[in-house]
Structures are given as C-alpha cells and as structure tokens.
Amino acid sequence: MIVETVPQACTEHELVSVIDRFEWHMRNVPGVQSVVGLPTAARLLTAGWNEGSLKWRVLPRDPSMLAQAVTYIDTSTGLLNSDCSVMPVLIFTADHKAETIERIVAAVKNFRAENETEDLKFRLATGNVGVMAATNEAVAAAQFPILLGVFGAVIVLCLITFRSVRATACIILPLGLVSLLAYA
Numbered sequence: 001m002i003v004e005t006v007p008q009a010c011t012e013h014e015l016v017s018v019i020d021r022f023e024w025h026m027r028n029v030p031g032v033q034s035v036v037g038l039p040t041a042a043r044l045l046t047a048g049w050n051e052g053s054l055k056w057r058v059l060p061r062d063p064s065m066l067a068q069a070v071t072y073i074d075t076s077t078g079l080l081n082s083d084c085s086v087m088p089v090l091i092f093t094a095d096h097k098a099e100t101i102e103r104i105v106a107a108v109k110n111f112r113a114e115n116e117t118e119d120l121k122f123r124l125a126t127g128n129v130g131v132m133a134a135t136n137e138a139v140a141a142a143q144f145p146i147l148l149g150v151f152g153a154v155i156v157l158c159l160i161t162f163r164s165v166r167a168t169a170c171i172i173l174p175l176g177l178v179s180l181l182a183y184a
Contacts (some may be wrong), residue, residue, distance in 0.1 A: 001026075001089040001108060001130075003037075004121040010038055010070045010084040011063045018115055019087060020059055022122070026091055029107045031100035037089035038079045042069040093129055098136055105133045147179070 003022075009015045020039035027035050043057045046069045050056035060066045073079055080087050093100055105124065112122040124130055154175065158168040 001091060002123040002126055003087045003089060004123060005085055005087070006119050007083040007085045009119070010042075010080055010087065011067045013059060013061045013063070013066060015120055016042065016059055016066065018120055019089065022111055022115070023089060025111050026089070026104070026107060029104055031094050031097075031103055033092045033094045035089060035091050036079075038070065038073065038087045041073050041077075041079055042066065045069045045072065088126065090127075091129065096129065096132060101129055101133045101136060104129070151176070 001022075003019055005015055006012075016039050019037055020043075023035045023037050023039055026032055039059055042059055046060055046065070047053060047057040049068065060069060070080070070084070075082055078088055078090070091104065093104065108122065108124060116122055124133065151172070155168060155172055158171050159165070162168060162171075
C-alpha cells in the first residue's frame with residue numbers, strides 16, 4: 001500500500017492517525033501476518049524518547065513531538081519519501097493464496113471507501129502481493145471471453161475439418177465437460 005498525502009503530512013496528527021487506524025484495521029484481517037508503517041515506527045520512537053515506557057507508545061498530538069518522532073526515520077527505510085508526502089504501509093501476508101489476497105484487497109478497498117479524503121489517498125498494487133492481486137483481477141476478467149473465443153475457434157475448425165455437426169458435437173461436448181469440471 002502507498003498512502004499519498006500533502007507534503008510534510010508526517011507531522012500532522014489527523015493524517016498520521018488515519019494511517020495508524022489503517023494499520024490496525026489491516027492487522028486484524030485474516031491472512032495478514034504483520035503490518036509496518038510510519039505510525040508504528042513513530043510510536044516506538046516516542047516511547048524510546050521517554051525511557052521506553054509503554055504508556056508513551058502513542059502518536060503525539062503536538063506537531064513538534066511528532067516531528068521529533070519521525071525525524072530519525074530515514075527515507076532509505078522505505079517508510080516515507082523526502083517531503084513526507086508518500087508513506088508506504090508494508091503488509092506481510094501469511095501466504096500468497098488467491099483467497100487471502102482477495103480478502104486483503106477487499107479490506108483495503110473498504111477502508112479506503114470510508115476514510116479516503118482529498119488530502120489522504122490510499123493506493124494499491126505495490127510489492128509482490130499487489131502485483132499478484134492485479135494479475136488475479138486481470139485473469140478473472142479475461143478468462144471467460146478467452147474461453148469463448150477458444151471454443152468458437154475449435155467449433156469452426158471442427159466444422160471445416162470434419163464437415164459434420166455430429167463430429168463437431170462429439171468433440172466439443174467432452175471438451176466442454178472437461179473445462180466445466182476443471183473450473184469447478
């Protein structure tokens with residue numbers, strides 16, 4: 001996931017807290033092993049600046065304290081860009097099964113529909129799981145038109161080759177049954 005927002009958004013509590021809620025939302029989706037983003041790191045650094053106390057493992061509301069928490073997070077970590085207008089959220093899955101990926105994408109889309117604003121945009125399709133999700137959606141959308149085209153070509157070629165509707169039916173019916181059982 002990539003969260004696009006306004007420049008210097010990592011010091012605005014309202015925006016960072018929405019990303020934090022997104023992380024929490026995704027952690028509770030079955031199939032998600034862990035989630036890492038800028039709010040998680042900011043929480044840990046805030047606690048670290050306060051002697052590691054667990055009660056300080058929160059997102060500071062004060063912009064200067066939030067800036068202190070994210071100052072030491074380098075752009076090479078992949079958690080933010082140089083002007084803090086793009087903040088990736090890394091979602092690690094338990095497996096790469098199609099059902100898991102569909103569940104995660106649906107959860108992202110539901111959260112996005114409820115929480116996206118003009119200043120905060122949630123974008124899909126980064127990393128391996130994002131590419132797999134896009135591939136699965138493209139294959140699902142194209143498989144039946146392609147199947148109809150293949151069957152149409154086989155019917156035409158059988159009619160041309162055997163010049164018999166019965167022979168074509170004898171070839172197409174078992175082929176159709178096998179295809180139907182394979183999809184089942």
